[in-house]
Amino acid sequence: MSSCPGCSRSRAGDTMSLVDLDGMLACIEFEDLGDGRWTAPHVQMDYRRIFGGQLLAQAVVLAAASAPDKAVRSLSCVFPREGSLDESLEYQVEAVHDGRSFATRRITGTQGDRVCLMAQASLHVAEEGPEHGDPLPDVGRPEEAQATELSMIPWSCRVVGGVDLRDRGVGPAEFRFWTRVDRELPDDAAVHQALLAHATDLTVIGTALRPHDGLSQADSTVRLATAVTAHQVVFHRAFRLDDWCLVDQCSPVAAGARAFGTGNVFGADGHLVASFTQESMIRPTVPAQDAS
Numbered sequence: 001m002s003s004c005p006g007c008s009r010s011r012a013g014d015t016m017s018l019v020d021l022d023g024m025l026a027c028i029e030f031e032d033l034g035d036g037r038w039t040a041p042h043v044q045m046d047y048r049r050i051f052g053g054q055l056l057a058q059a060v061v062l063a064a065a066s067a068p069d070k071a072v073r074s075l076s077c078v079f080p081r082e083g084s085l086d087e088s089l090e091y092q093v094e095a096v097h098d099g100r101s102f103a104t105r106r107i108t109g110t111q112g113d114r115v116c117l118m119a120q121a122s123l124h125v126a127e128e129g130p131e132h133g134d135p136l137p138d139v140g141r142p143e144e145a146q147a148t149e150l151s152m153i154p155w156s157c158r159v160v161g162g163v164d165l166r167d168r169g170v171g172p173a174e175f176r177f178w179t180r181v182d183r184e185l186p187d188d189a190a191v192h193q194a195l196l197a198h199a200t201d202l203t204v205i206g207t208a209l210r211p212h213d214g215l216s217q218a219d220s221t222v223r224l225a226t227a228v229t230a231h232q233v234v235f236h237r238a239f240r241l242d243d244w245c246l247v248d249q250c251s252p253v254a255a256g257a258r259a260f261g262t263g264n265v266f267g268a269d270g271h272l273v274a275s276f277t278q279e280s281m282i283r284p285t286v287p288a289q290d291a292s
Helices: 021-026 052-066 189-200 204-209
Strands: 008-010 031-034 037-039 071-078 090-098 102-111 114-124 146-150 156-159 174-180 224-235 245-255 258-266 272-284
Touching: 021 189, 052 071, 052 090, 052 102, 052 114, 052 189, 052 224, 071 189, 174 204, 189 224, 189 245, 189 258, 189 272, 204 224, 204 245, 204 258, 204 272, 245 272
Parallel strands: none
Antiparallel strands: 008 146, 031 037, 037 090, 071 114, 071 224, 090 102, 102 114, 146 156, 156 174, 174 245, 224 272, 245 258, 258 272
16 A cells, blocks of 8 residues: 655645655666566655655556557556565566557566555557547636645645645545646656656545545544555646646545545646546544544
8 A cells, every 4th residue: 555644735834845856757767677677766755655656657657668669548556565665666567468559568566575566557659539628627827826835746836725635624525736847857758647647646635535524634644544555547648747737636435444536637738638546545543532
């Protein structure tokens, strides 16, 4: 299971990003160990677990590198065990299928005998076909949103409506934020996809907790045991993350100590460029009346 601190705070607060962009880019630079095995550095931070967004980003880049004539179109991941930042992670990439238009890759990330990631990626060549897409929501421009530090996203984020996921008051299970890397990125599409995949892993649990009075993302690891159990990202169109993108997410249901969230990502031109879903565990650790 992957997990993260996941809190947010306005720029005026005292919480800064737990990671830096250089460290994020370094984690998608792989060393070839031979026999289809790869390893890369972790995103280093003051936290005991590997952040699931790192695993998503690494899986995107590995899949893309394994089929250079195609682009990653979807990535489906489960996180059976949490990973430790104290141990290196080894990836195995299996070519399940290679066709003229499509390819499939199975990616497994392990630490010793512990499987931390199981992923399947679908890749596709660029083709023409019918197109449509939901329109960009009417949420104003990025400069009208609240500049906010999202702890695991080491680039600019602006939250629509100034929503604070640490707020324990009741709100709708919705969260929207603009995001943009603050310097020019390489033209490699996999880099932009990897960084976006990383960013989609952070705030879904906090979004799911908004309707629950007295609970918020701030209670993760304190009153709640939380962890991402499964995550899927689908890339619809090319985009650049060094220009503003809108992440628009909601959580339609939480039940049985699990929450489900979904989101759409819109590019700078207003087109729908990616979608994602996430299932997570949300389990109380302390009865509400006993919490300080």
